[in-house]
Amino acid sequence: MPLFLNRMPFPATASEIVVRGERVRLHADQIIIWVSLTLRGITNPNPSTSPFLAILDTGHNHSFSLSERHLTDRAGLRLDRMETRAAIRERNQRIALRLATIWVHPNANGKREPLAEGLPLPLKAKVGIAVYPSGDFPRLPILGLRAIAENDLMLKVDGARREATLRTGGRW
Amino acid sequence: MAEVTTHEIVVPVGVVRSRSAFLRDFAALFADRKTKGKYVCYHEDQLVAINEDYFALLREFYARNIPENASLVVQVTPEAERDERAFFEEAELPEPCRSS
Numbered sequence A: 001m002p003l004f005l006n007r008m009p010f011p012a013t014a015s016e017i018v019v020r021g022e023r024v025r026l027h028a029d030q031i032i033i034w035v036s037l038t039l040r041g042i043t044n045p046n047p048s049t050s051p052f053l054a055i056l057d058t059g060h061n062h063s064f065s066l067s068e069r070h071l072t073d074r075a076g077l078r079l080d081r082m083e084t085r086a087a088i089r090e091r092n093q094r095i096a097l098r099l100a101t102i103w104v105h106p107n108a109n110g111k112r113e114p115l116a117e118g119l120p121l122p123l124k125a126k127v128g129i130a131v132y133p134s135g136d137f138p139r140l141p142i143l144g145l146r147a148i149a150e151n152d153l154m155l156k157v158d159g160a161r162r163e164a165t166l167r168t169g170g171r172w
Numbered sequence B: 001m002a003e004v005t006t007h008e009i010v011v012p013v014g015v016v017r018s019r020s021a022f023l024r025d026f027a028a029l030f031a032d033r034k035t036k037g038k039y040v041c042y043h044e045d046q047l048v049a050i051n052e053d054y055f056a057l058l059r060e061f062y063a064r065n066i067p068e069n070a071s072l073v074v075q076v077t078p079e080a081e082r083d084e085r086a087f088f089e090e091a092e093l094p095e096p097c098r099s100s
Helices: A068-073 A145-150 B013-031 B054-063 B078-092
Strands: A003-009 A015-019 A022-026 A031-038 A052-057 A064-067 A084-090 A093-098 A101-105 A121-123 A129-132 A142-144 A153-158 A163-168 B039-043 B046-051 B071-075
Touching: A003 A031, A003 A153, A015 A052, A064 A068, A068 A129, A084 B013, A084 B078, A142 A145, A145 A153, B013 B039, B013 B046, B013 B071, B013 B078, B039 B054, B046 B054, B054 B071, B071 B078
Parallel strands: A052 A142, A064 A129
Antiparallel strands: A003 A163, A015 A022, A031 A052, A031 A101, A064 A142, A084 A093, A093 A129, A101 A121, A153 A163, B039 B046, B039 B071
16 A cells, blocks of 8 residues: 555654755644656656655645745756646736646655655646745645545544654555 | 746636536536546547546547647546636636626
């Protein structure tokens, strides 16, 4: 049974993670998830793809959201090569929903680091990913509740142990 | 305040046409057991592919060189129909907002 998050810790204190030489500040009580993005036409995993960090936020109602700067600097994609599937209005601006495939890089069991030899797992982004103009939002890329619902995933948050597990559906 | 960049957001005409065709056909697609709940692909005005597996449909989509800027891959569910209708209406709205 594929595990997207394998007992991912979410500490009660703020922390920092260094990703490709860049320090990323994390608030307390944030569940991280390692992801990469490809153009939608790429439907096979690339084990050598370098993942970047996103926040798993069940209060966020897109599949995946990031800024144009995240798209370029972290995902390594060019906006002009991603077709626009739709546009939405939000915070008095138009936001493009772009065609892409989301790949989740599972973490090592009980650790925040991605599993070194793990194959990335694809997620559908049926209506596309939301790409915001580079600005204040989102501070970090966000994997939203829609991605969990659209891909029939199950999320278990163990508050006592401060761990989150995300996997394909079925009984625990 | 961080720097804000702006890009013109244009939903391709072919995507809008494909969306319109899906909305036109939705009731019939949802009533038909062969398509209900499955993924369909519209190219402009035409339904061109059906598959129950999203990624399998995408593989077919790219193998057939269906253009991304003139097509729509969508699931035949009421939720998807609601989403596509919202997207369709947004595209038709004048700035800055719709009067109700």
